[in-house]
Amino acid sequence: MSSDDLFPDASRAYIEAFQFSSWYPAFSSVSPKATVIRPLSQEFRRYLEDDGVFVPEGADDYPQESTLSDSDSDSEAGDAEPGKSYSFPELDAQIRDVISQYGAVFPKLNWTSPRDASWVVPTLKCKSPADVYLLLKSSDFISHDIDSSLAFEGCVDDEANGQDNGPQNERPPHDLELVLKKWYSMDPSREFRCFVRDKRLLAIVQRDINYYPHLNETDTQEKIKRAAIEFWEQKVRGKFPGGGNYVFDIHMTRDLSSAYILDFNPFHPMTDSLLVTYEELLDLYNSEGLQPHLHTVSSPSHPAAARNAPANQHNAIPYDALQLSSGVDIDSFARQWEEQLKTSQQESDEE
Template identity: 50%
Template sequence: MKSTVIRPLGDDFRRYLLSDGVYIPEGSDNVTTSDDNSDKDEDTDNPEGRFAFPELDAQIRQAITEYEAVFPKLNFSSPKDASWILPSSSPLKCTSPMDVYILLKSSDFITHDVSPENVFDGCLPKTQSTPYELELVLRKWYHVDPSREFRCFVRSGNLIAISQRDANFYEYMNEQKTRDKLLSTIKEFWIREIKQKWPTQDYTFDLILTRSLESAHIVDFNPYAARTDPLLFTYDEVLVIHQQSPQTPVLKMIDSRMHDAAARSSPANVHNMVPFELLSLSSGQTLDHFSKTWEDAIQKSMKDDNSRM
């Protein structure tokens, strides 16, 4: 997937991600505000709540110009748990640095990537001296059909389990001919593109299959570890599958509308949803000013989406 990688991110950006509250760095929006904003003068006594990243802003804007819109992530984690904060018609679609920052700052998931201690917790000791550097990955945004997203589990160099990522029932994906096709495609893609190239024997990876189910795009790699969501499996189940050494990976999908309804009984990542009024902003804007800016940005995004339909 087309991506721009910005690294390393400085300690000031790390401090920004770890600071309390949801702060929007100065200059990160695409709206010009009045220079005589009295609230800015009142806020100068609190420098810890003020952040500005003009160089990073420029790099993000350059990527947005190239891709039209981006989907952000850090080294390993994406802010999918904060997708509710952007328009539901195009979740995680960022068209300004402000969008990128507010997604990252509103996410619990990405805090995993900020500290090397968290990143490598439970992993074998590192055998190389390359330091861990925090990076921002900006991927070209486009609509993805969630029915074609899968997480794959590799243990001792063998592809043993494949889980549907989206917790919805897709009738056409449950036809036996289709299941056989996607199993074959994923296994052949793994053998051809990953098996001999990935340096470890235990890992997970995510794929998006093409519309024809003939090939795939790699989305991400993650550790074969408890902190990587096993989705429709449990790690005990995957261990049993590994011990049985099946010739064909075990595929799990939502196979009935009853399971679909149970899986969707509550919104994903509901614990991360907070009232908009709780957002505190370091850009010097009052809540009223920012609310207007944010509303204008959402309206513009919706108009842009409608114009492309």
């Protein structure tokens, strides 16, 4: 079976349709509140590409106190590696303004969120520009969004527009955007990924690969299927600007009667198919008249649950190994870290 059968052709224009700023205006009424800051500067791109995890000067909302003497500070500044100092006062101000409106935010770039960096900002809840930058700098995932050769990997020429994008490494760079979503406490057992090909909803798949007994109750499964299908038919079908091939993530309401959209992803190898394979999705696509299938983790011994080690633990590094810029010394970062942990725990308890 060839990959041509498994996936529809993907052009650069098709992938661009999945940038947050491309689809959000059409679905803002059924999505969490969000603000898009674009385009980001080339200097900010260089900051994200630079080695190490460090915070730009002025981004931290905590007092910049240091236990170092003036002579120690001068000595360390003199030994610092050139090119490691960044400052983004305008972006800092924009982020602070959004946080003042939303209370807290969850950041992402054009397509990808830094879910693999939850170890550095608990619950991915950002209350300062420094939190946002630390999440982005600590994430491996967002490298996909920074590098055009990764973002548009596997694309064919955009024949519809008469464009020849050339080899992957010659593709023109794309503008980066910073998305700040209003932070909500979400129940991962109510998150689902829905696969649509040629305007047909093929499957509804549990997004968090852990075993939840209630998701295997017949009545619960019927509610989930009914709500997901109805939501797609009424709120999504025919409205996605990128055409009829897409994958969308939803979060169900507490009573499982409706949903709202978390994200759109391309029907493409870069999108994790979770509990199904793209071969199985192709079989469903070739089977006319079938209702969408619901896939959940059926038992603690399910292969997906059994292999589900702590998420992204490969990306976690010891706290004292973080490289900090001159804008944040180790004592300031320690206070910030402890305060963030306490605040997140208190708010989680309240919610």
